[in-house]
Amino acid sequence: xxxxxxxxxxxxxxxxxxxALDKNIVVLDADLSSSTRTNLFAKEFPxxxxxxxxxxxxxxxxxxxxxxxxxxxxxxxxxxxxxxxxWDQIRVSIGYNNFNVKIVATHAGITVGPDGASHQAxxxxxxxxxxxxxxxxxxxxxxxxxxxxxxxxxxxxPFYIRLGRSKFPTIENKNxxxxxxxxxxxxxxxxxxxxxxIMVSEALLAVKSLAQKGIKARLINMHxxxxxxxxTILMAAKETKFFVVCEEHNVIGGLASSVGEVVAENxxxxxIHLGIHNRFxxxxxxxxxxxxxNLTSLDIEKAVLSNIS
Amino acid sequence: xxxxxxxxxxxxxKAKEARRLIIEMLAKAGSxxxxxxxxxxxxxxxxxxxxxxxxxxxxxxxxxxxxxxxKGHCCPLWYAVLAQTGYFPKEELMTLRQLGSNLQGxxxxxxxxxxxxxxxxxxxxSIGLGMSLAAKMDKKDYRVYVLLGDGESQEGNIWEAAMACxxxxxxNLCAILDFNGCQIDGKCEDIMGIEPLAAKWQAFGWxxxxxxxxxxxxxxxxxxxxxxxxxxxxxxxxxxxxxxGVSFMEGVIGFHGKAPTKEExxxxxxxxx
Numbered sequence: 376x377x378x379x380x381x382x383x384x385x386x387x388x389x390x391x392x393x394x395a396l397d398k399n400i401v402v403l404d405a406d407l408s409s410s411t412r413t414n415l416f417a418k419e420f421p422x423x424x425x426x427x428x429x430x431x432x433x434x435x436x437x438x439x440x441x442x443x444x445x446x447x448x449x450x451x452x453x454x455x456x457x458x459x460x461x462w463d464q465i466r467v468s469i470g471y472n473n474f475n476v477k478i479v480a481t482h483a484g485i486t487v488g489p490d491g492a493s494h495q496a497x498x499x500x501x502x503x504x505x506x507x508x509x510x511x512x513x514x515x516x517x518x519x520x521x522x523x524x525x526x527x528x529x530x531x532x533p534f535y536i537r538l539g540r541s542k543f544p545t546i547e548n549k550n551x552x553x554x555x556x557x558x559x560x561x562x563x564x565x566x567x568x569x570x571x572x573i574m575v576s577e578a579l580l581a582v583k584s585l586a587q588k589g590i591k592a593r594l595i596n597m598h599x600x601x602x603x604x605x606x607t608i609l610m611a612a613k614e615t616k617f618f619v620v621c622e623e624h625n626v627i628g629g630l631a632s633s634v635g636e637v638v639a640e641n642x643x644x645x646x647i648h649l650g651i652h653n654r655f656x657x658x659x660x661x662x663x664x665x666x667x668x669n670l671t672s673l674d675i676e677k678a679v680l681s682n683i684s
Numbered sequence: 685x686x687x688x689x690x691x692x693x694x695x696x697x698k699a700k701e702a703r704r705l706i707i708e709m710l711a712k713a714g715s716x717x718x719x720x721x722x723x724x725x726x727x728x729x730x731x732x733x734x735x736x737x738x739x740x741x742x743x744x745x746x747x748x749x750x751x752x753x754x755k756g757h758c759c760p761l762w763y764a765v766l767a768q769t770g771y772f773p774k775e776e777l778m779t780l781r782q783l784g785s786n787l788q789g790x791x792x793x794x795x796x797x798x799x800x801x802x803x804x805x806x807x808x809x810s811i812g813l814g815m816s817l818a819a820k821m822d823k824k825d826y827r828v829y830v831l832l833g834d835g836e837s838q839e840g841n842i843w844e845a846a847m848a849c850x851x852x853x854x855x856n857l858c859a860i861l862d863f864n865g866c867q868i869d870g871k872c873e874d875i876m877g878i879e880p881l882a883a884k885w886q887a888f889g890w891x892x893x894x895x896x897x898x899x900x901x902x903x904x905x906x907x908x909x910x911x912x913x914x915x916x917x918x919x920x921x922x923x924x925x926x927x928x929g930v931s932f933m934e935g936v937i938g939f940h941g942k943a944p945t946k947e948e949x950x951x952x953x954x955x956x957x
Contacts, residue, residue, distance in 0.1 A: 379794070401817075401821070422695055422821065423821065425817065425852070427844075427848060428847075428848075428851075430844035430847070430848065431811045432806075432807075432810070432841045432844055433808075433813070433841060433844035433845050433848055434810075436807040436808075436810030436811055436814070436841065436845070437811070437813045437814040437817070437845070437848070438814060439800060439807075439810075439811055439814060440752075440800070440811035440812060440813055440814020440815045440816075440817075440818070441814035441815075441817060441818050442808060442814070443750075443799050443800050443811070443814065443815060443818075444750075444818035444819070444822075445746075445818070446817055446818055446821075463804050464806075464807055464810075464841070466804075467802070467803065467804040467807060468800065468801065468807050468810070468811060471792070471801045472800055472801050473793075505889045558786055638947075671858070
């Protein structure tokens with residue numbers, strides 16, 4: 376069993392490190408700092424932390440004002456409230472201005488668990504992906520969360536970083552994280568499995584099981600959704616037979632759509648979408664929800680087996 | 685950079701010129717928002733010529749006072765005053781709303797002197813709050829001014845920001861409310877009542893100054909008073925007339941978002957001589 380970490384813990388710790396190095400970093404939250412873990416930064420740098428109460432729209436536009444004065448702003452709330460509630464503020468005040476605001480949205484996806492549908496963001500990647508200027512990272516585990524935070528701090532412009540609520544198993548032996556460059560976790564030429572976030576660990580289990588059946592699956596961790604690494608996708612299109620794309624997000628507008636768009640335009644191959652199909656989430660334990668919505672390693676394996684010729 | 689102080693008479697001349705520029709650029713563009721541009725003219729002209737610290741030759745001067753126009757549709761006024769104060773030539777105003785122009789239909793950062801985009805109402809006071817917090821963190825003494833509309837006060841984001849500016853004791857921030865009483869669909873009180881406005885802002889912890897928004901003496905004294913208020917933000921509520929300065933536009937709802945025709949513009953310009 377590999378190490379299991381909360382991405383938000385790693386996020387909070389990364390902020391504290393960055394805050395010590397760069398006095399220009401300011402952190403905002405909207406009454407969820409103990410859940411998003413920005414409270415770690417607040418404790419260390421109280422003069423550079425602002426809690427906006429339950430008012431996400433104001434927090435988002437205030438971040439733009441701070442950024443207009445040269446601050447690098449990290450702000451957090453749950454993904455439903457960041458991408459959903461304050462979308463227009465992100466669009467006009469952050470995206471259009473191309474300001475240095477890093478939105479780190481926690482509690483994304485179905486694995487939020489018992490809180491249920493209202494709190495399970497299944498649309499946030501789609502909402503952010505349609506905004507010009509918006510960079511998007513979905514780290515696959517704890518350590519990669521720190522990499523994503525550092526990349527966002529060092530890259531000018533707006534970012535949306537999507538984190539989960541539950542503990543994520545750490546994916547061992549990855550290449551070095553490079554913003555905008557996908558990580559090939561396993562090589563293979565039968566099928567390409569592309570995943571992001573917690574689905575990378577599910578996909579890795581599927582890859583191991585498929586290997587025992589003699590199927591060589593290429594696994595790509597697409598941690599950066601925008602700008603998308605078209606090159607790695609198209610190489611896979613040429614070298615493998617079809618794609619299975621896995622995400623705990625609506626199949627419309629997210630990672631599967633992204634891959635489908637690139638493949639359809641440049642090198643048509645079949646792309647199977649494993650995600651949420653026209654449903655809201657519901658209460659339950661994360662593992663049970665992954666089963667209910669057909670997002671387990673077994674579902675991935677099944678999708679590969681039923682499409683391989 | 686400290687700007688030369690103008691007399692009340694000189695400010696009135698500048699305001700008249702700004703109104704002419706607004707009419708000219710809107711007539712040329714063939715679309716845009718004259719009503720609210722003309723109602724807020726005196727408030728913004730007085731601010732730029734006598735109150736605001738800035739350097740048009742160095743728009744990014746870190747110690748500049750910040751101005752943001754939250755009611756972004758009134759940017760013809762902003763552009764006119766930016767041209768008057770030397771950010772760009774007045775001839776450029778005639779490119780308003782054209783493809784490739786630096787003067788977009790609603791404010792954008794490509795315009796020299798514009799700090800942030802606006803146009804989707806309700807967000808500007810939050811932008812000002814961010815600027816105010818940055819000044820406090822950096823221990824700078826620049827002040828932040830945000831122009832709000834009265835119809836815009838129906839946006840929830842305004843009141844989230846109002847609460848926060850007061851919570852964070854933003855005494856370096858001054859909001860200016862262009863209270864002309866009209867919005868696109870009619871009179872504010874008929875569409876969605878916003879009164880009692882002064883009492884609302886007071887209840888949110890603000891220092892409130894109510895003035896005639898077309899009286900230069902009252903405007904200047906309100907700005908000076910705002911500078912002396914400690915530990916709370918100030919809002920200057922200026923009672924104004926939509927379309928002020930052009931007889932056939934004054935109080936006429938239809939001129940909220942309709943540019944004058946060539947003939948209307950000529951008539952208006954004669955009145956503004």
